Amino acid sequence: MDAAQRSPDTVRMLVLPTTAPTFDGVRLRAFEPRDVGMVQNLSTDPYTPLTGTLVADATTEQAGQWIGRQHDRLVSGSGYSFCIADATDDRALGQAGLWLADLAHGRATAGYGVAPTERGRGVAARALTALTAFAWTIPELHRIELSIEPWNVASTRTAENAGYEREGLLRSRQEIGGRRVDMLLYSAIRPSVVGGTAR
Helix, strand or coil, X not given: CCCCCCECCECCCCCCCCCCCEECCEEEECCCHHHHHHHHHHCCCCCHHHCCCCCCCCCHHHHHHHHHHHHHHHHHCCEEEEEEEECCCCCEEEEEEEECCCHHHCEEEEEEEECHHHCCCCHXXXXXXXXXXXXXXXXXXXEEEEEXXXXXXXXXXXXXXXXXXXXXXXXXXXXECCEEEEEEEEEEECCCEECCEEC
């Protein structure tokens, strides 16, 4: 299902795709109350609370509130926040998001995080691959960007395994944890179709 059309003057609620994006054993679905345990596990990663609205060592209530905010992103039209789930047993593994603040310019940003107990199996790269394929169902979208701190080798490997290309280093790009940091810029460009083949 394509994303809802939006104009600068009108914000329309987004709708999750009817068929959940999947790739190689992971699926992207809406967050549900039963995912609270995974969200709490995700909050134990010391880096995660520095880059989003999930507080460190979240209580059950705080994790539930965070899940509510993920649903609010659809209502506000700001983007899609998916729960990464195991395609076999639907167990929550992490979060993947596609943010549309620059959709009017044909751009989006993506992000991902996998619960510490679920790492080391390529979950993030598979989820990012599924997220990227979903992104290309949005007609206005032509470019997806990722910003990754240079020290985060696991995240750069994830980006590269999902087909993203490194474009360069953005110095003092943003503030994380109270300090200005450099960020590597990765991107994926909408595949062009020539003779029925994407390239």
